Amino acid sequence: xxxxxxxxxxxxxxxxxxxxxxxxxxxxxxxxxxxxxxxxxxxxxxxxxxxxxxxxxxxxxxxxxxxxxxxxxxxxxxxxxxxxxxxxxxxxxxxxxxxxxxxxxxxxxxxxxxxxxxxxxxxxxxxxxxxxxxxxxxxxxxxxxxxxxxxxxxxxxxxxxxxxxxxxxxxxxxxxxxxxxxxxxxxxxxxxxxxxxxxxxxxxxxxxxxxxxxxxxxxxxxxxxxxxxxxxxxxxxxxxxxxxxxxxxxxxxxxxxxxxxxxxxxxxxxxxxxxxxxxxxxxxxxxxxxxxxxxxxxxxxxxxxxxxxxxxxxxxxxxxxxxxxxxxxxxxxxxxxxxxxxxxxxxxxxxxxxxxxxxxxxxxxxxxxxxxxxxxxxxxxxxxxxxxxxxxxxxxxxxxxxxxxxxx
Numbered sequence: 168x169x170x171x172x173x174x175x176x177x178x179x180x181x182x183x184x185x186x187x188x189x190x191x192x193x194x195x196x197x198x199x200x201x202x203x204x205x206x207x208x209x210x211x212x213x214x215x216x217x218x219x220x221x222x223x224x225x226x227x228x229x230x231x232x233x234x235x236x237x238x239x240x241x242x243x244x245x246x247x248x249x250x251x252x253x254x255x256x257x258x259x260x261x262x263x264x265x266x267x268x269x270x271x272x273x274x275x276x277x278x279x280x281x282x283x284x285x286x287x288x289x290x291x292x293x294x295x296x297x298x299x300x301x302x303x304x305x306x307x308x309x310x311x312x313x314x315x316x317x318x319x320x321x322x323x324x325x326x327x328x329x330x331x332x333x334x335x336x337x338x339x340x341x342x343x344x345x346x347x348x349x350x351x352x353x354x355x356x357x358x359x360x361x362x363x364x365x366x367x368x369x370x371x372x373x374x375x376x377x378x379x380x381x382x383x384x385x386x387x388x389x390x391x392x393x394x395x396x397x398x399x400x401x402x403x404x405x406x407x408x409x410x411x412x413x414x415x416x417x418x419x420x421x422x423x424x425x426x427x428x429x430x431x432x433x434x435x436x437x438x439x440x441x442x443x444x445x446x447x448x449x450x451x452x453x454x455x456x457x458x459x460x461x462x463x464x465x466x467x468x469x470x471x472x473x474x475x476x477x478x479x480x481x482x483x484x485x486x487x488x489x490x491x492x493x494x495x496x497x498x499x500x501x502x503x504x505x506x507x508x509x510x511x512x513x514x515x516x517x518x519x520x521x522x523x524x525x526x527x528x529x530x531x532x533x534x535x536x537x538x539x540x541x542x543x544x545x546x547x548x549x550x551x552x553x554x555x556x557x558x559x560x561x562x563x564x565x566x567x568x569x570x571x572x573x574x575x
Contacts (some may be wrong), residue, residue, distance in 0.1 A: 170458045179546050183242045187486040195238040195495040198270065199388035202542035203243045204230075205483065207256060209276050209286060210248035213377050213402040216277040216432040221478040224469040227483035228275070228462070237489050238496065245269065249280045256280040257287060270498050271296055271488060274481055276348045282309055289313045294500045296488060298481045301428070302348050303356070303563070306527035310570035315507065316527045318516075319450050320481035322563045324428055326530050327448035329357050332395060333364035337423060342371035342509050343384045343394035343408060345400035350376065351515040353399035353427040369393050369475040376400065381408045387421065399427040406436045413441055434537055434549045444540035450532055451476035451516050452550050454529065462515035473547040478514075483516035484528075518559060525570035529558035 171487040206226050210219045224244050228240045228499030247265060249256040256275070256501065263269035264287065272288060275281040276299025288295035289311040297305055298317040301324065306316035329340075340361050344354045350373070356366045370391050385408070388396040396417060398408050405426055412424055426433070426447045434442045453463035453473040462482060466474040474482075490497050491506035504526075520530035534554040543549065565573060 189486055194365075195240075196445040196499065197238060197240045197492075198498055199240050199268045201243055201268075202237055202302045202489075202492065202498055203245065203267065203269045203271075204242060204488075205260070205263045205267075205272045206246045206274050207249050207259060207272055207280070208246070208274040208482075209251055210246075212251050213299060213404055214251070214276050214299070215402075216436070217402055217475050218274055218429045218477050218481075221466070221470055221472075221474060222274045222276075222299065224466060225474065225478045225482035226485050228465050229482050229489065231490050232486065237492050237520060242489070243250045249275075249277065251277045253279040253281065253283040256308075257283045260284045260287045260420065261291075264288075264293050270294060273297075273484065276300055276477065278305065279347070281292050281305055284472045285309070285311050285314045292500060294488075294503065296484050298484050300349070301476050302352050304348075304352075306525045306568075306570060307563075308414075308527050308569040310572055312504070312526075312572060314526050315484070315504065315522060317484040317526075318477055318528075319448075319532070320527070320562070321349060322356050323532055323561045324448045325353055325356035326360050327561050328425065328427055328446075328533055329360045329366075329397075329438075330364045331534050331554060332423075332425060332446060333361055337395040337424040337425075338366045339391075339393040340366060340397055341388045341391040342368065342397045342399055343381065343388055344371055344373045344377075345376040346373040347376045349401075350399045354397075355429060357397060357399070364478045371417050374400075377404055379404075379407055381411045381417065384408075385412050385417055388412075389420075390417065395425045397425045397427050401428045401430075402433070403436075404523060406433055406494070409437055409445075410441060419484060430477065431473060432475050432546070435472070436545070439538060439543055439549070442537045443542075443566070446534060446536045446553065448532060449476060449535045449550070449552075450530070451479045452478070452533065452535065452552060453547065454550070458515045479516040483514050483520075486514060488510055521558070524573050525565065525568050526572070527562065529562045531558055532556045533559040564572065 271294040273296035278300040281300035495502040495506040517530040535550040
């Protein structure tokens with residue numbers, strides 16, 4: 168068949184475009200022509216202030232800083248509420264991977280939720296980015312090659328949040344602990360560090376999570392005469408336990424309440440009158456330096472409040488993920504994680520950060536003390552950073568890891 172000049176020219180143009188597209192595909196391999204991020208978080212439950220809509224906003228900021236595209240393809244965010252239930256998390260994650268072509272599921276506050284999503288990500292050869300859960304097993308015995316673990320774990324929180332306080336004279340401890348995996352980890356890890364520093368745990372009580380009546384547990388803690396009463400829970404449960412502790416006179420006799428996991432929003436909810444003077448481990452403070460303040464300003468414009476450590480960590484993790492896609496020129500999980508592990512991570516959240524072979528991102532941590540009302544000079548001026556602990560001293564050493572990815 169003989170083609171007209173116009174037809175030949177049209178076919179030539181189509182051929183040129185196809186060749187260009189194939190060349191681009193060869194240089195940058197992006198599945199489905201889009202990078203899709205699924206933020207699975209607690210939107211209406213006890214952790215909603217620490218993660219929730221704020222973690223979605225933090226993800227949006229990271230994507231906006233990339234202009235909404237990476238390697239020339241659009242970035243899309245989808246969101247859902249896992250309701251702190253592993254079965255709901257599994258169902259939604261499977262739908263995202265199978266139907267919606269999500270490349271990475273992230274946030275995953277609640278360790279049971281995180282472990283369920285991680286398993287599916289490995290099965291479907293997608294990526295899981297845990298920023299909101301802290302059980303050690305996430306990057307230890309249950310680690311996967313498709314997962315990274317940002318922000319903190321219970322080992323680091325217990326390490327930073329107990330040893331320094333034992334050295335400051337808090338020799339005897341009593342635990343009020345949420346009766347689920349993360350609470351158990353906080354208590355068990357804390358006990359090890361307290362004893363290694365020369366202190367002693369004289370008792371503990373475990374309450375059903377979530378809870379709102381802490382009276383009997385607080386009375387037992389008060390009667391123990393322990394120097395420190397460690398509250399091993401988070402979110403609204405933590406705030407309620409501290410408030411009820413004040414009502415029952417906990418601290419009036421010289422006892423100190425110690426939060427094993429506390430956030431900026433917990434302090435805000437309690438008020439400096441209730442929280443002032445408390446010391447605990449932190450991974451981020453919005454007023455730490457110019458970089459953290461710049462991110463906090465963007466976050467404030469969206470949320471009308473300052474970010475928690477988990478929300479700043481979400482921003483950091485997504486920003487690093489997108490940078491790794493750029494570096495690897497693909498969204499292939501193996502290549503992306505390899506690129507992430509090659510980076511030194513210094514951003515609004517992390518200082519001296521490095522992603523290890525077990526998938527844990529190790530970075531500097533802080534011992535902070537909540538300011539009293541008299542010390543606070545402006546809105547959200549809540550922390551004094553008492554001590555900076557390098558990541559290699561805060562987190563469990565890689566040599567002790569049970570992760571199968573770690574070469575012994």
